Amino acid sequence: MASSTAKREAEAPQAPAGGYRKGAETRLRILTAALHEFGMAGAAGATTRKIAQEAGVSLPALTYYFGGKEGLYLACAREIVREYQAHMLAMLADVQISIAEGASPDAARTSLKAVIGALVDLQIARQQSDVWMSFVLREISEQGPAFGLLFEQLWSPGADLIVDLISRITGAPPRSTQPRLQALLLVSSLTAFSLARPISLKYLGWPRLGRAGVAEIKAALDQQIDQIAAGSGAGSALPE
């Protein structure tokens, strides 16, 4: 998937300029199908023909709207970033402010639980999100053409915030190696229920991931966050 000359995306990377209404609908159908296929089969495994069929259009429509397979792939990455920001940005901004205003370790702990909980919801609760996570994780591990975008727009903002929260909780120097490692371990443990969901569910003996399961996962993560606080000797830790 080398660089290609996009007809439409090259001129208007985000939104078609003078398009008709029907065109925008078709474009969205293609994008949805592409997200599904790329997420399920990966950039190499997905085929433009299957995407076109799933979207109910013919093959050249993909070229018309996205310039080719790679343009469509990048558009998928941008769409994921858009949805992620729509779901997380308000919360991240709130927490960011409370950090700047010097929140207490306990308040930071509550905020961290809320952020992680929102990430769990984003990955699990919504129908298509697991497909998005597959897309993101694959792109991250393969360092494909959308790596930079995902790192800067999706990973960094959330990760910076989580590191700041952990630093506030434990009292560690802000953005030093230790809270960074703790943040990495915490966030990447969520892969158990996105990337590795099939094996995790099989191991837990859960047929699928329902509301009760999500609640238990959140409880386990909350407990882990409490332990981070307890391990540092700061905050009110555990009741015992």
Add this chain to the structure above:
Amino acid sequence: MASSTAKREAEAPQAPAGGYRKGAETRLRILTAALHEFGMAGAAGATTRKIAQEAGVSLPALTYYFGGKEGLYLACAREIVREYQAHMLAMLADVQISIAEGASPDAARTSLKAVIGALVDLQIARQQSDVWMSFVLREISEQGPAFGLLFEQLWSPGADLIVDLISRITGAPPRSTQPRLQALLLVSSLTAFSLARPISLKYLGWPRLGRAGVAEIKAALDQQIDQIAAGSGAGSALPE
């Protein structure tokens, strides 16, 4: 990659019966190249031509030894299981025995640190292991033809052991949901440095993963294990 009729693998799935010495060497070269390619590009992205070129053989050699692309893929999965067991089985057996003999929570905590440390070593220290982890995680998330093998031979033994250790540490009912979830979160957090290594290193500002980095990662994981013990109120927890 549907089912295919393997010429050699069908008759002797593990080792060629009456082969010459040179044949075994070629077979190994192909297997090594295939592990690399499948791990880097995935089952769909890897091509038999590239594998053959990397192994220094011509294309039909793959068919001769492994019956085709899928046979080669499955042989890679078996090889990973073999290497994993060679690296971990002795340790797992030791710990298993100490569990059966009723080890103390503190002893279980030490054992858990050793097991996790060995997993880190397996993933990071060895040169090709990251490629193996990519292979395994991809297969797990895609539920490909080797899913069952990897679950039973690679995942289950280690996971069962880790759950038993955590149960012993925290005093939770053995193999109940809570220690299972804790084990899942702990193990899957290692994906930060296998699957997500590029983004993790970039985020930490580390150019590569050297001895010092591995030591810091192990320290962070040890701390997390200590916190599991501390959070349960069992064991001698932290010095403070």
Add this chain to the structure above:
DNA sequence: TTGAATTCATATCGATCGATAGACATTATG
């Protein structure tokens, strides 16, 4: 209503994929 802009389907191209036929080379054994 008319006509230019936009949409997207039919048909096909060249490249590359995995697999195989068939011949040749190498190895071990008597």
Add this chain to the structure above:
DNA sequence: CATAATGTCTATCGATCGATATGAATTCAA
């Protein structure tokens, strides 16, 4: 050395991939 078993190559097949040339159908502003 002779012979069979084993190993490996060149050449090529059919399938499928992504891309595109061409043009008809649709949309919307004037």
